[in-house]
Amino acid sequence: MHFLFKWWNWLCDNVITQTVLVYVAGTLILLKVLSRIYRIYYPRVFAYLMYRVISPIGERKSKKAKRKMFQDLPEVAKKLNVNDLSILEIGVGTGTNFMFYPKGTTVYPLDPNPSFNQYLEENKKVNNHVEVKPFIECYGEDMKSHVADQSVDAVVCTLTLCSVSDTDAVLSEVKRVLKHGGKFYFMEHVATTQGTWFYFFQNAVTPLTKFFGDNCHFNRETWKAIARAGFADVQHETRRNGIMVILCGTATK
Numbered sequence: 394m395h396f397l398f399k400w401w402n403w404l405c406d407n408v409i410t411q412t413v414l415v416y417v418a419g420t421l422i423l424l425k426v427l428s429r430i431y432r433i434y435y436p437r438v439f440a441y442l443m444y445r446v447i448s449p450i451g452e453r454k455s456k457k458a459k460r461k462m463f464q465d466l467p468e469v470a471k472k473l474n475v476n477d478l479s480i481l482e483i484g485v486g487t488g489t490n491f492m493f494y495p496k497g498t499t500v501y502p503l504d505p506n507p508s509f510n511q512y513l514e515e516n517k518k519v520n521n522h523v524e525v526k527p528f529i530e531c532y533g534e535d536m537k538s539h540v541a542d543q544s545v546d547a548v549v550c551t552l553t554l555c556s557v558s559d560t561d562a563v564l565s566e567v568k569r570v571l572k573h574g575g576k577f578y579f580m581e582h583v584a585t586t587q588g589t590w591f592y593f594f595q596n597a598v599t600p601l602t603k604f605f606g607d608n609c610h611f612n613r614e615t616w617k618a619i620a621r622a623g624f625a626d627v628q629h630e631t632r633r634n635g636i637m638v639i640l641c642g643t644a645t646k
């Protein structure tokens with residue numbers, strides 16, 4: 394007790410220590426407040442930016458490749474002997490892929506960020522050739538309470554595997570929910586060849602893209618995770634698009 398009194402008196406008399414303490418405490422409080430604001434508002438801001446800025450740019454750049462990737466969806470319906478396809482879209486975002494799905498498709502839109510829902514509603518209106526089921530708010534790593542085993546004909550992930558926390562867990566879930574013979578469609582930006590300057594750049598910017606880009610990693614070797622997942626047949630190609638390396642393909646269960 395006596396020691397505490399002595400320490401308190403010393404503190405009251407020492408202006409420099411008081412100033413340092415005030416700055417440290419102020420900084421900690423400011424960081425706490427900022428991180429709270431970030432957690433509350435970032436998902437909303439990100440969804441808005443995706444809808445207004447990022448998705449329209451991405452759409453222009455990837456329309457042709459997506460059309461090519463999704464062109465065999467009717468074949469999948471034929472092979473699985475269904476009239477209309479059911480597609481689970483993981484990390485659906487604003488629903489940029491709806492326009493590529495065949496008429497009569499039922500889409501199950503899944504995303505952990507509920508702020509996307511309002512933009513999906515907009516997209517539903519302009520894509521009334523597909524039926525969009527209610528928004529499933531959930532992470533792709535664990536969809537067990539929302540999506541049954543072997544319940545969908547196709548699963549789609551575009552620019553999503555770069556952001557998930559556990560790629561292997563998501564791919565294992567993709568395999569679980571796909572019907573036997575069902576197909577997984579993916580278009581993701583990935584890491585380039587290791588040991589190059591570009592790879593060095595991708596690693597250097599990843600901490601920034603993780604923070605500002607909703608956990609987006611520029612340096613993921615997603616094709617390795619897809620190979621590990623144990624699909625019956627995997628087909629993919631890689632191309633460079635500006636500062637992105639795009640991995641595009643399908644995997645059949």
Ligand SMILES: C[S@@+](CC[C@H](N)C(=O)[O-])C[C@H]1O[C@@H](n2cnc3c(N)ncnc32)[C@H](O)[C@@H]1O
Binds near residue numbers: 551
């Ligand atoms: C860059 S956006 C792409 C959106 C859309 N797929 C597209 O191509 O426009 C990444 C999406 O992945 C979602 N996402 C992030 N982590 C996820 C996770 N663990 N499981 C499922 N989706 C996730 C985000 O909420 C966001 O909608």
